[in-house]
Amino acid sequence: MVRKLIVFTLIGVLVCLHPAGDAAAFSPQVIQRGAVGDDVIELQARLQYLGFYKGKIDGVFGWGTYWALRNFQQKYGLPVDGLAGAETKRKLVKASKYYEQFVKEQIRQGNEFTHYGGIPLSQQVKKRGSGGRTAKTTASNVPKGFSQNDIQLMANAVYGEARGEPYIGQVAVAAVILNRLQHPSFPDTVAGVIFQPGAFTAVADGQIWLTPNETARKAVLDAINGWDPSGGAIYYFNPATATSAWIWSRPQIKRIGQHIFCK
């Protein structure tokens, strides 16, 4: 009882100290796991304020946020569905504070920070970043088992190999790299497959180090997320330039743009 009183007084003092804290709240959307953006930042900050969320406020609704939200829903007598709907948001806004300017400023500067209630905000920042960040969030969703750098490396390969191809041809080239990962005849890592000597002409002639465009990156993401326009191919070749007689002997699956995809 006494402890609760102290906490409340502390919060009261804090509120007086930070009159800038505003209750401007969520957009009307229902926030669901996997979402990214300002609403997620607010959700994480508010859940952290109440002590449910202990992870980083990064703007990506991952598993940590999900369990925090569910625990909040349980404690506050809401249906436990892990969705931040109107009722959940209303109770959350009522129960917590959100110092938006503080949070946004820390994210912009790239600082390490927390947003717990009851502790002065100035004690919750560790200066780290050099500032000038333009990204709204400090993390990103990635497909399971792949990092942003793996995706970048694959995008480089796809761009070097197939930048003149239709979009679907680029997805197919990325899919071939992934099919090779699974195939016993090929190395087991993204880098192993891409840099296998002689496997890709773009690697041999250095075109892989051109800066890939957004299309190549999207094509890679689509392939990783399960789209395989190549029909399970592990080879492809350009019939106009292919020199190897052996590659012609492979059973062909389909042709996309300039490339023939085969087993």
Add this chain to the structure above:
Amino acid sequence: MVRNLLLAVLVVAVVGTGYWGYREHSEKNAILIHAENNYQRAFHDLAYQIDLLHDKLGATLAMNSHASLSPALAEVWKIAAEAHSDVGQLPLSLLPFNKTQEFLSQIGEFSYRTAVRDLEEEPLTKEEYKTLQALYKNAGTIRQELRNVQHLVLENNLRWMDVELALATNDEKGDNIIIDGFKAVEKNVDTFSSSSEFGPSFIGLANEEKGFVRAQGRPITKNEAKRIARDFLGLKGTEEIKVTESGKGADDRFYSLTIRDPKTKGDIYMDITKNGGYPIWALNSRPIGKPKISLHEATNRGMAFLKRHQFTGFELYDSTQYDNVVVLTFVKSENGIRIYPEAVQMKVALDNGRIVGFTARDYLSSSIPRPLPKPKLTVEAVKKKVNPQLKVMEQRQAVIMNDLQKPVLCYEFLGTLGDETYQLFINASTGLEEKVEKLESVEPNYG
């Protein structure tokens, strides 16, 4: 005077150019030697690993105690993996060498499966001993061939750069000792793996492509494929559709459609099975504008799309937002049992909430027999086997494919340990921990 000056300038120029040329030459040489050395290392290492592999396989044959057999098999697994990685570093991708690669990867898989098994309870079967013997014999042949090539390479100072060149220029007449040697290895493995010596336990390891087992029905025509696409994608009918049929290499015949709408930018692509006319996948390449709807709304629209196209009994498993699109994974759910291999993925654009991608490849190629088995163990009994550190948050029944590519009925637990979330699958009839995965799909941005 002027002449002398000119002469001096000329001399300096000649000496300078000569020096520059010499520098260029030696730098180029250094790079070539560096590249060559990388190949040489991978090659000699491969020869050594195969040697070791042969010895270790031989040793496992003589072992009788389970206590020594398991670690020996684990070592075979490691050596096979190293050899596999060595092959991947050699310029052999233009040379048919896949049988040998496959052989190495199969040795790895076989030894892994036997090494992790409790050999005390489930000793090696007669079949497996036969497989082991066959592997030993085959590894012996490869070893001999490779040692022979290695000897010739060392004796004649052969360079792998020449191999690369010969393969790249497709120089047929050139009698490259290395190429011939590797071709011989490949031929041996080929005849060997097609023989029945390996036994069924080994053949079964090969990932057999099952094809689209769900796509049953009479073959459709190109025009029917167009109609299916129009209906599935909600086209207006004014689009230009090009249909091509798959080549001979495809496991199952299918039609590939390219749909061009003169009004919108970007084409829509779609594959439809020939038998029964099932959509395999579709992808819209139009540019997508700023997000206007939420992930949750997109999920609802995805769900409605599934229902509209007779995909009933699916529930949302995962939803992820990438900039202005979301990727949704739905899995089949029957009486509260999630059937993970029967998954459908979808991509929804957040600018107008329309479906811009769909793939049912996994769903169409899944062949889980029905009715599903009943669990032999209760959830309470199984829950006792969960790591006590793990705080279980959710539980349900689920069917997954296990390590041996067999469908198994499991109890699934979602739980947290520290800051991490884990997904556990425990076999509902044996109580075996089939799969434990750390769920992580968020990565901090670097820089």
